[in-house]
Amino acid sequence: DAGDREAIPAPRRPQRSPAPKEPNAPLDDIAGNFVCDCRGVGTDWEVAELRQIAHALLGSVDIVAEPADLAADFAAMTEAAMSKAVADVGLRLWTPQGARIEFVKQVEPTLDDLTEMGARIDAQSIEYPTGAWGSETRSYHVKLRVPPAGVGDKMLACRAQLVASGPKGSDVVLGKARVLAVWTDDATLSTAIDPTVAHYTGQAELADAIHAGLAARRAGDVETATQKLGRAVALATQSGHEDAVNLLAGVVEVEDAVQGTVRLKSRVSAIDEMTLDTRSTVTKRVSRRTGL
Incomplete structure (x- = not known):
């Protein structure tokens, strides 16, 4: 039962580490044993x-x-x-010989890079953990590299499955999709970006701009902070991400949201800054879903 394996820590003090590489060791030891939803209380902790x-x-x-x-x-x-009725769901990707997976990222409802978390199932399949699921929708961005072929050729580049554990260790397939690669010499087709991919690429850029802007602000680099947070305002406005726009208003004065023209606020509460940072990876759902 997914509910029996849920932990919810709520730290109120920074978790200091004696060396940069040490925090991963205890996490690696317990990863996969339970899902952990984390909450920081107040401001005396590190995002x-x-x-x-x-x-x-x-x-x-x-x-x-x-x-x-x-x-x-x-x-x-x-x-x-x-409410999460299915525990230990994995995103299993099969690729043909000669193909390889460049990255696997969750892009909705939050951004999370799963690339380094994959476990090889066999010579052509890798499974990425996604935790417990309820009645919900998530979106993933997968980049594949396939061997070269001739114009007009088609190839099954990937089979994607959501897999859970069934009775006696058997696999239960909860959902599946196929990725087809087509070779073309039509520049219009080969350079076109899928609207869903473009949307979530923009959401990732938005999160990166927020992180870079806040880091520059803390370092006293006003010019970089203004530029990055202004870019974040523009991206949030263009994508209709009203929650991000409202959170950004806590750290900048917005003069032109569409153009991303902003001024840094002279006084910003720690709560406003940390809330923006913490929720920067929450994405705006695309209006039309064309991917997995």
Whole structure:
């Protein structure tokens, strides 16, 4: 039962590490044993460290600004965890000989790079952990490299399956899709970007711009912070990501949202900055879904 394997830590103190590589060791030891949804209470904690824990343990990360709100947030998390009826779901990708997987990223509802988490099943299949599922939709961006072929040739480049454990260790396929590669000499076709891919690539750029802007702001680099956070405002506006626009308004004064013209606020609360940072990886769902 997925609910029996859910942990919800809520740190209120920074988790300091004596060396950069050490935090991964204990996480590697427990990864896969349970899903961990993480909440930081107040501001006396590190966003990057909590996000690292959530990533390794396939859970969510968020901020609870006021300790008094923790009980309600905990109740909501518990209800969400209990609604996940299928535990240990894997995204299994089969590729033909000569092909390889460049990256695998979850792009909705949140951004998460799963590339390094894959486990090889056989010579042509790799499975990526996705945690427990309820009644929900997630989107993944997969980049493949296939051997060269002639114009007009077609090839099955990938078979994707969502797989859960069934009775006596058997696999239960929950969903599947196929990726077909077609070779063309039509520049219009070969350079066109799928609208869904373009949308989520923009959402990833938005998160990167927020992270870079906040880092520059903390370092006192006003010019870079203004440029990056302005770019984030423009991307959020163009994609209709109203939540991101509202969070960005906590750290910048917006003069032209479409163009991304902003001024840094002289006074920014730690709550506003950390909330923006924590929720920067939450994406806006594309209006029309054409991918997996």
